[in-house]
Amino acid sequence: MIKIVINWGLVLLAVVGIQTSHAAQVNIYSARKEVLIKPILDAFTQQTGIQVKLLTGKADALLTRLRVEGEYSPADIFITVDAGRLHRAKVSKVLQPIQEKDWLQSVPAELRDDDNYWLGLTMRARPIMYAPDRVDVSELSSYEDLASSKWKGRLCLRSSEAVYNQSLVAATLHAIGEQPTKVWLQGMVSNLAMPPAGGDVDQIKYVAAGQCDVTLVNTYYLGRMVNSDLAEEQRVAQQVKVFWPNQDDRGAHFNVSGAGITKYARNVKEAYALLEYLVSPEAQRWYADINNEYPVVAGVVNSATLEAFGKAKRDPISLQTLGENNAKAVQLMDQAGWR
Numbered sequence: 001m002i003k004i005v006i007n008w009g010l011v012l013l014a015v016v017g018i019q020t021s022h023a024a025q026v027n028i029y030s031a032r033k034e035v036l037i038k039p040i041l042d043a044f045t046q047q048t049g050i051q052v053k054l055l056t057g058k059a060d061a062l063l064t065r066l067r068v069e070g071e072y073s074p075a076d077i078f079i080t081v082d083a084g085r086l087h088r089a090k091v092s093k094v095l096q097p098i099q100e101k102d103w104l105q106s107v108p109a110e111l112r113d114d115d116n117y118w119l120g121l122t123m124r125a126r127p128i129m130y131a132p133d134r135v136d137v138s139e140l141s142s143y144e145d146l147a148s149s150k151w152k153g154r155l156c157l158r159s160s161e162a163v164y165n166q167s168l169v170a171a172t173l174h175a176i177g178e179q180p181t182k183v184w185l186q187g188m189v190s191n192l193a194m195p196p197a198g199g200d201v202d203q204i205k206y207v208a209a210g211q212c213d214v215t216l217v218n219t220y221y222l223g224r225m226v227n228s229d230l231a232e233e234q235r236v237a238q239q240v241k242v243f244w245p246n247q248d249d250r251g252a253h254f255n256v257s258g259a260g261i262t263k264y265a266r267n268v269k270e271a272y273a274l275l276e277y278l279v280s281p282e283a284q285r286w287y288a289d290i291n292n293e294y295p296v297v298a299g300v301v302n303s304a305t306l307e308a309f310g311k312a313k314r315d316p317i318s319l320q321t322l323g324e325n326n327a328k329a330v331q332l333m334d335q336a337g338w339r
């Protein structure tokens with residue numbers, strides 16, 4: 001009698017093996033909205049044949065999900081905005097270091113984690129924005145100057161809970177030290193025209209509506225409004241101008257959107273292929289343009305929208321510092337009464 005023993009484990013492995021070899025795939029958890037990233041991912045699939053599965057959500061919720069799922073997470077890549085958040089993902093141990101590759105060098109070292117747990121994919125600036133009909137440009141100079149009494153009742157700020165503000169304070173803390181940062185924060189809080197409210201777009205609207213004269217906003221929000229299909233958004237955007245602060249010293253505050261490979265990624269080869277694609281000059285141009293952001297790779301041209309905001313000297317701080325200084329920055333903002 002012939003005895004046939006079937007090893008179901010091996011059969012299952014074989015089936016899985018066939019499936020994966022037929023459909024190379026990479027899974028992304030993204031805090032960026034689908035419309036802002038899908039066209040680039042489609043181009044990647046077209047060029048490489050690698051399918052991309054995209055799950056979008058709120059940044060902090062996605063990070064929590066990655067932590068809870070642990071080794072069972074289907075995610076291979078985590079995309080989020082702000083170096084403060086990317087650093088949070090690193091210290092939450094949901095990422096793995098990206099091995100040194102030639103293409104990685106095309107992203108400036110200060111826009112990557114020191115151990116390459118994450119890298120920047122696009123840059124955004126957080127300059128001063130102002131009402132040109134009520135502010136003489138000669139009044140403006142630096143972030144620190146927003147604490148000056150000449151801005152009493154003229155400043156709008158988004159809440160201190162916004163990571164964009166936390167990162168700006170973290171960078172300033174690095175540049176000028178703790179005591180001057182305290183004085184700066186207290187000065188800005190005492191200059192507020194109204195309690196912090198709304199998001200970045202609201203700050204633009206407050207300035208346009210005359211509720212305040214100066215504010216801090218990420219560049220892509222104004223870029224989006226300038227290019228809006230809605231006449232009202234265009235009208236509001238035209239009433240607000242960009243001022244690049246600290247051009248005589250460290251430069252304006254720039255931050256990144258970025259990505260890392262998850263600690264338990266199963267499609268590692270495909271994840272590397274996607275990151276390499278995202279820093280290619282072609283993808284850089286598209287990705288930055290769609291988001292009204294700056295490319296991170298040198299030699300890639302800025303969009304006409306950003307060129308219209310003018311040339312800026314960028315604070316060359318290592319963005320990892322924004323994450324490292326985050327807790328201290330939040331504490332100082334809280335002490336200053338920035339709600």
Ligand SMILES: [Fe+2]
Nearest residue numbers: 081164200218
């Ligand atoms: Fe944003």
